[in-house]
Amino acid sequence: ALVFWKGGDWIRAQNLWRRWMVTHNIPSAAGKLPEPFAVAVGNMGDVGEKFYWDSAQKITQAGVDWNCCWIDAGWYPCARNWVNTGTWEIDKTLYPNGFKPLSDWLHARGKKLIVWFEPERVGDMNSWLAKNHPDWLLGHLLNMGNPAARKWFTDFADKMITEQGIDVYRQDFNMDPLADWRKNDAPERQGVTENLHV
Secondary structure (H helix, E strand, O other): OOOOOOOOOHHHHHHHHHHHHHHHOOOOEOOEOOOOOOEEEEEOHHHOHHHHHHHHHHHHHOOOOOOEEEEOOOOOOOOOOOOOOOOOOOOOOOOOOOOHHHHHHHHHOOOEEEEEEOOOEOOOOOOHHHHHOHHHEEOOEEOOOOHHHHHHHHHHHHHHHHHHOOOEEEEOOOOOOHHHHHHHOOHHHOOHHHHHHO
């Protein structure tokens, strides 16, 4: 997005852009913007549920005012290397009962659960996606322009959010997809795969 302005310095331009972003892009419920997150518990997901339980309880007992717990990358089977994405299921060695016990505990105290996802990057070529649906991949990229791949991930994310009590879905994208998109298009059709993906 570009914002054009006259007069003033770059700080004024930044603030104009921020006002546009808040007014026209941030989702609101009944005309009210979402409350800011005060994330008190956040770490790579590969630390397991005990870390989150212990941290959340200690911070609450200390009287700190917080409202979100964030499970970041590594909560899926990845051999403790978060970049090994592509098997989107909860690692039962880290979270034996899934996220639901933690989300229930948080919700009972008026707090929310944020969970990190990165559906498009398939970093592990031995992952569930790479083994079961190589036809959905463009190199290491899950092709969201493929209706079956997009439906699979949409259904998966909806089920995870609903069943695990996830309040905030956090999307990440740690790769440059351009080369994978371009390799999939004939020279006179460059951009078609990208448009379908987006």
